Amino acid sequence: MPLVDHADLLAAAESVEPLPHTVARLATLVADPDSDIREITETVSLDVSLTADLLRRANSAALGHRSTITSVRDAVVRLGPSTLLSLTLASRIGGRMLQALPAYGLRPGALWERAVAASIAAEVIRSRARVQVPAEVSTAALLHDFGKVVLAQHFGKQILDSLALAAETDGTDVTETERVVFGVTHADIGGTVAEAWGLPLTIVDGIRDHHEVHEDLSAVSAAVGLACAMSYEITAPEDDPEEPESHATRRKVAPLLRILRLDPDEYHRIVATSRERYDELAERYAG
Template identity: 40%
Template sequence: MDEKKLEDIVGRIRSVPAMPATAARLLPLLSDPAADTRRIEDVLRYDPGLTADLLKIANSAYFGLPTRVGSVRQAVMLLGWKRLLQLVMTLSLSGLMKQPLPGYDLPRGALWRHSVAVSVAADRLIARLKIPDGDAVFTAALLHDVGKIVLAHFVREELGRIEALVAKGLSFDVAETVALGVNHAGIGGKLLEAWSLPPRLVEAVRLHHDPEGCVRDCPVSDVVHVANAIGGRLDLPGRGGAAPEPSPEVLDRLGLEEKDLEEMTLSTRRELERLSEVL
């Protein structure tokens, strides 16, 4: 690994567009226990695009309401704001995350589908484990592989070396680190930092392949790690995407067994089918 290359990679973070404005405005609302209908209306009032997205989602077959929802207030009252805002945020990140990433052998839309799958799996885990900081987990899960957007170009350049390392038994993320000095998880963490996202989100993204490196707020990174493994069972997330089995240490910490994972894999698959109506 050479220092110059690492500098190049980190410099490339600046070329990734800022977090979409919509998502950036929803994030603090999502994690604010005091957010109420009026505050949500205040944010949405000046953003017709966001309002339209929210109404489109509220009226989709996903929620299956018998009547047509015509206002933000009505949508929030009928459906609850958390799930709605999560979906609007998910939708607002789709432009950035749908791009093809040839370095990872990910065609257009594949990274996006995997990210949504992992966020749904994370939601299942949050509910089951009664994790208090659920919204942070959801967002971290949605963005966990965002570093691939930055790293794809460099992975492609060093593909021969990376694949040789994988053939020797290294996991793809470790091979990335050996060949490039950093892996997509580390770069994803730096990107989230550049977007000024909260440190616990940054940590969870940075540690999603290395959950044992966690020193604080471990439930957030633990859940993203396990959700990534569940997401990996559902889809073929491209080169190097085959999620390794979840860390036994983490499963132990969370009190999860293989049969729990199987159950959540099934319910995640069902939810993704329903979500395809919206996203």
């Protein structure tokens, strides 16, 4: 029997501060293959804060362009809809993911670093998978571990320490221990938050199912799960010991590769490409 009130925890997830309406609308448009750049441009233009942020990012030296972008439409074209959505969400929720999470072995900033790494990996996976993977996969990957933030905010240090100790004592991965202690996992909580935010079902399922492995898994869920596994390798120094959670995640890689019709030897090539892009991004934004 779970040690906490299941309904109370889900209520906490649903009460997370909502996203601005324009962000949810933008997510819906990116997930709709029939939407066009005009609709996306109009949605962004209605939000003054989002417009200013978009133009700033589109003109960032980190993008390696010299010409100045002055219109929302040109900014959308330069960034691309999926990158635009990820950047928009990052500006709204990134700060919440900077805290340390000792129960998960995460120092301050590590959760956000892995979120960015997973988002980058998801985009590379999408470009190489031999099945159609929707554009919103990078956003689902960016948010895949947000449920950990909710758990950390909802529970005191004592319960979270008990979670880490239980996982270590039982020799199980933290996700399974969450199921026993809380009755749900951080993936379930993250999916509930995304649903409460009004994000598309593909993103909700991608977050909720990123630790699942079965034949009916969607391409988004498989890609997010694979990106999650890769995020450990992308962000960790090569001489760091492998963490228990990353080891458990890696065991699920082969079935995910099959769902996406990727050859096993492509795993390390995707990791290498993603790490290069991640390191380049980190270097350009350093300081």
